[in-house]
Amino acid sequence: MTSGTVATAVEVQLPLKVVRRKIERVGLAYFAQRRQFLAPGGVERSESDEKLEGVGEEVDISYLKSLDPKEWKDQDHYAILGLGKLRYEASEDDIRRAYRRMVLLHHPDKRKAKGEEVIQDDDYFTCITKAYEILGTSKPRRSFDSVDPEFDDSLPSQNDIDNDYFGVLNKFFTLNGRWSEKPHVPAFGQVDAKREEVERFYNFWYDFKSWREFSYLDEEDKEKGQDRDERRWIEKENRAARIKRKKEEMSRIRALVDLAYNNDKRIQRFKQEEKDRKAAAKRAKMDAAQAQKAEADRAIREAALAKEKAEKAEQKRIEQIRIEREQQKKLLKKERKTLRDKVKDCKYYAKNDKDQLKHMEGTEKICETFNLAELQALNKAMETKGRESFVAALQTAEQKIAAELEEINQTQAKKITSSAVTxxxxxxxxxxxxxxxxxxxxxxxxxxxxxxxxxxxxxxxxxxxxxxxxxxxxxxxxxxxxxxxxxxxxxxx
CATH class of the missing domain: 1.10.10 (Arc Repressor Mutant, subunit A)
Structure with a gap:
């Protein structure tokens, strides 16, 4: 289909079969078909026109006539073009088509042709043109959007928050999210939002960067300055006013975030959970410390019991040794008495008085040098071999004494050399x-x-x-x- 033609399908009945073909309309058929695709104002319809239907497409003529071209800065440019409901959501194509429609409907030449009186310098069409100049260019439109008269800069009241916390704040954060420099503004969420989502939301808004700027509200136009110094002074004053308004805007956003945070039941729940977690960790730590202390006390008690048990066992062992020694002493004393009695009964196995004195001394030597087993063996042997066993024992005693005396002499000889020193x-x-x-x-x-x-x-x-x-x-x-x-x-x- 070429430009200026409309293609349509016409059913042609043939004797044999039905065939559908696209044909081009020309002449009166073409214009009749085209009128079906035109808006009432004669502007060709587009997909964006569907958005405009019923949402301010038609602008009240009395509103337009009430506009003063000299007060263009205080006017709602979206409402003038019939975009009062779309506003900042309107695309460039929407703005261009809306302006074309307003031109077709309100251009002074068309109105003059209809017999309407038009005052050129004071006509409302100047406001339409000015609205398109501002909204049709990105930078001026951004300046106007920053101070959109339809935007509500107020904050929700405490009563509103108490009545519908999530509903009210979802609305306010959605409205203010339009100013974000970063895309993908996180949603406020509902009561069942996860902790990570809530933390991400508040991190985003506490670090919020707004593209909103307030050059549209400049009180003076620097281009109207008569010289360079005056223009610089105007620019300085305008810049100071913008910075002040920017700070107020960021304070407003921060106040909104603080208001949401301080009333957020989820934050309170997370804090309580964190508090409970820390308390549980603290209790676990205290329980572990108490368990460790109890274990240490138990170990100390067990060590004390083991020590006490060991001491008792040692005392018992020492007592047993003492008893055994006492028994040994008693047995040894008994065996010595037995030896002395036997030797005495046998008159010391002496042949003369000299032997008797010698054997008497020898008996004491045997008693002092022989241990219990040796004395028992000697007493038993003397039952069958009296004198012979006694004489042999006496010789053994003399040998032991001689050996011990030799050891003493050697020790004494070593000490003689150092006898002068203590x-x-x-x-x-x-x-x-x-x-x-x-x-x-x-x-x-x-x-x-x-x-x-x-x-x-x-x-x-x-x-x-x-x-x-x-x-x-x-x-x-x-x-x-x-x-x-x-x-x-x-x-x-």
């Missing part, structure tokens, strides 16, 4: 503290082991006591033994 760890004691019960017992034993006639007898006895004294912290010398002989004999008695 050994470390040996403390000086008072004379009355020298003879403890242990030292007295050692003295008695040493006197029996090393009878009169032993070479350097008192030195040997002193060395024996020093070696066998508990702790080995008290030194005994021969002079101490000689000076304390009487006290030792009294202790024996």
């Amino acid at each position: 050994p470390k760890g040996v403390k000086e004691v008072k004379k009355n503290e020298l003879w403890s019960n242990e030292n007295v017992q050692l003295l008695i034993k040493a006197v029996n082991l090393f009878p009169a006639g032993t070479a350097q007898r008192w030195d040997v006895i002193a060395t024996f006591i020093n070696q066998h004294s508990p702790g080995n912290t008290v030194l005994v010398n021969a002079r101490d033994l000689v000076n304390s002989k009487k006290e030792a004999q009294a202790a024996v008695k």
Whole structure:
């Protein structure tokens, strides 16, 4: 189909079959068909015209005649072009077609042709032209949209919020979302919105960037300045006013966001959940600390019980050892008495008085050097082999004494070289503290082991006591033994 023609389908009946073909209308048929596609004003219809039907397409002529061209800045340019309901949603094509329609309907030449009187300098058509100049150019239109007289800059009241929180605030945030520099403004949502969605919404609005600017409200036009200085002064004043209005606008947006945030039941719920979560974490931490403390206390109690048990076991073991030692001492004392009685009953197996004295001393040596098992074995052997077993035991005792004496002599020889120096760890004691019960017992034993006639007898006895004294912290010398002989004999008695 070429320009200026309208294609239509005409059904042609043929004797054999029906065929549909597209044909071009010409002449009167063409114009009749075209009129079906024209608007009442004679403007060709488009898809955008469907939006305009019933929403201010027809502008009241009395409203247009009431317009003053000199007051163009205070006029609603969308309403003048019949776009009062579409407003900022109107596309460039919508604005262009609306202007064409207004030209066809209200151009002064057409009105003059109808016999209407037109005052050229004061005609309302000047307002239509001015409205198209502003809305048909992106920058002036942006300036006008920023101060759209139909936009409500007010904030919802507390009563409105209490009555319908989500409904009211969804409406206000949707209206103000038109000023966002960023696309995809997040929705306010409903009561069941997720926490991530709510946080994303408030993060967006607390960091809101508005493209709204207020140059349309400039009180003075700098181009009207008579010279460069005046124009600069006008521009400075206008810029200061714009900045002030921009700050007020951002404060208004912030107040709206704060109002929503402070009344948001979801935020209160999230805060309560966070508070409960922290409280639960704190309780869990306290429970863990208490459990740890309880475990530590239990471990301490168990350790104390184990220590107490170990101490009791040790005390029991020591007591058992003491009992065993006492039993050993009793048995040893019994065996010694048995030995002494047997030897005495046999007159010490002596052939003469000299042997008797020697065997008497030997009996004490055997008692002092033989342990329990050896004494038991000796007593048993003496039942069958009396003198022979006794003499053999006496020789064994002499050998033990000789070996011990040799060891004492070696030790004494080593100490002679350092006798002038008091050994470390040996403390000086008072004379009355020298003879403890242990030292007295050692003295008695040493006197029996090393009878009169032993070479350097008192030195040997002193060395024996020093070696066998508990702790080995008290030194005994021969002079101490000689000076304390009487006290030792009294202790024996």
